[in-house]
Amino acid sequence: MARKPGSRADITRPRLHAAALRLFAQHGFSAVSMRQIAGQVGVQAGALYQYIDDKQGLLFDLMRSHMEDLLHAWSTSRPPDAPALARLEHFARFHIRFHLDRADAVFVSYMELRNLAPAHFTRIEALRRRYEDELEAILRAGREEGSMALPDTKLAAMALIAMLTGVNTWFREGGRLSRDRVEDIYVDMVRKAVGG
Amino acid sequence: MARKPGSRADITRPRLHAAALRLFAQHGFSAVSMRQIAGQVGVQAGALYQYIDDKQGLLFDLMRSHMEDLLHAWSTSRPPDAPALARLEHFARFHIRFHLDRADAVFVSYMELRNLAPAHFTRIEALRRRYEDELEAILRAGREEGSMALPDTKLAAMALIAMLTGVNTWFREGGRLSRDRVEDIYVDMVRKAVGG
DNA sequence: GTCTATACCACGATAGAC
DNA sequence: GTCTATCGTGGTATAGAC
Numbered sequence: 001m002a003r004k005p006g007s008r009a010d011i012t013r014p015r016l017h018a019a020a021l022r023l024f025a026q027h028g029f030s031a032v033s034m035r036q037i038a039g040q041v042g043v044q045a046g047a048l049y050q051y052i053d054d055k056q057g058l059l060f061d062l063m064r065s066h067m068e069d070l071l072h073a074w075s076t077s078r079p080p081d082a083p084a085l086a087r088l089e090h091f092a093r094f095h096i097r098f099h100l101d102r103a104d105a106v107f108v109s110y111m112e113l114r115n116l117a118p119a120h121f122t123r124i125e126a127l128r129r130r131y132e133d134e135l136e137a138i139l140r141a142g143r144e145e146g147s148m149a150l151p152d153t154k155l156a157a158m159a160l161i162a163m164l165t166g167v168n169t170w171f172r173e174g175g176r177l178s179r180d181r182v183e184d185i186y187v188d189m190v191r192k193a194v195g196g
Numbered sequence: 197m198a199r200k201p202g203s204r205a206d207i208t209r210p211r212l213h214a215a216a217l218r219l220f221a222q223h224g225f226s227a228v229s230m231r232q233i234a235g236q237v238g239v240q241a242g243a244l245y246q247y248i249d250d251k252q253g254l255l256f257d258l259m260r261s262h263m264e265d266l267l268h269a270w271s272t273s274r275p276p277d278a279p280a281l282a283r284l285e286h287f288a289r290f291h292i293r294f295h296l297d298r299a300d301a302v303f304v305s306y307m308e309l310r311n312l313a314p315a316h317f318t319r320i321e322a323l324r325r326r327y328e329d330e331l332e333a334i335l336r337a338g339r340e341e342g343s344m345a346l347p348d349t350k351l352a353a354m355a356l357i358a359m360l361t362g363v364n365t366w367f368r369e370g371g372r373l374s375r376d377r378v379e380d381i382y383v384d385m386v387r388k389a390v391g392g
Numbered sequence: 393g394t395c396t397a398t399a400c401c402a403c404g405a406t407a408g409a410c
Numbered sequence: 411g412t413c414t415a416t417c418g419t420g421g422t423a424t425a426g427a428c
Contacts, residue, residue: 034404035403046413047413115223152381158362160359162361162365166359169358177351186355239393242394242395242396243393243394250422
């Protein structure tokens with residue numbers, strides 16, 4: 001599609017998404033005004049409606065992008081064939097890294113679900129469920145192999161994801177522990193937690 | 197203090213707290229208006245200012261009550277002297293039960309920290325830290341006893357709390373698993389995760 | 393202690409000029 | 411594609427009657 005003279009959509013759209021994500025993460029969806037977002041982008045509030053249907057649709061776009069990025073990144077990172085414990089370790093390291101790299105998107109995607117319209121909520125939940133299923137498949141494989149002792153793989157998947165995502169709540173770059181060290185310690189706990 | 201004729205403060209105050217907690221949990225602090233809260237309480241919005249300084253102070257009161265309830269409940273539930281692994285199991289069961297019983301307060305206290313004034317934030321964080329320290333003390337004892345293998349007790353405490361609190365995000369009463377069964381499965385994972 | 397009434401301000405979203 | 415201007419609504423908080 002030819003770019004019209006004077007068109008700046010390819011600059012403004014990413015700026016809009018970046019500003020909205022940062023502000024929603026910092027103050028919460030309802031606490032942020034379209035005028036605030038527009039101020040960060042460098043346009044007037046009315047101009048934003050070239051890119052969104054309404055404020056709530058903007059939130060949905062941000063969450064969908066995040067979940068699709070997550071699923072895509074995992075699908076290209078996932079190791080093809082390996083023992084389940086190795087795949088579990090790979091998942092844990094992938095999860096921690098991906099989530100630490102996108103703290104704002106993670107925060108918004110977990111905290112603002114209640115501000116989605118029901119139809120949008122359903123679609124985001126389906127994407128999240130697909131990701132949880134990826135972990136659960138590894139745990140089921142481990143149980144079948146006999147390398148993991150798990151009374152309930154669904155519940156274990158939820159427990160492990162909560163634990164791993166929790167890194168985001170306290171980790172600060174430049175703190176007492178490096179990312180790699182944190183990863184190592186979590187991997188150790190994860191492997192032991194599922195062990196037979 | 198003598199109760200004036202027509203005074204209904206002892207009815208209205210708890211209703212205010214209950215309504216605010218439920219609405220904040222459901223829609224988010226910023227998305228809820230004083231008029232909405234007043235409607236649930238059965239008074240006009242202006243009347244609420246007999247009980248609060250402002251909306252933000254109401255949020256702080258709710259969070260402080262929750263954290264003080266938590267610390268008090270733990271201090272009366274905590275077993276005096278026992279092996280660290282037994283104390284850890286007791287903590288895990290206490291944590292899951294207490295948090296499932298107060299889903300709204302837990303949700304608000306974790307999600308709305310960003311809406312506290314800095315001075316209030318500091319006080320809530322101090323209370324939360326005291327609770328985390330209770331778990332960390334158990335983990336340190338376990339390491340000294342030799343019953344737990346933990347490279348970093350602070351990090352392990354954060355990981356376990358995130359995992360246990362995560363039950364709130366998916367557990368539904370009357371679902372596939374009973375509370376007791378969920379507790380058992382989590383306790384099993386927690387014990388294994390810290391194991392030597 | 394609660395009411396009605398209201399001051400004052402900001403919100404999301406749209407219209408029409410450029 | 412962005413601007414200015416604005417519509418209609420609803421926000422927090424307060425004042426003063428009862």
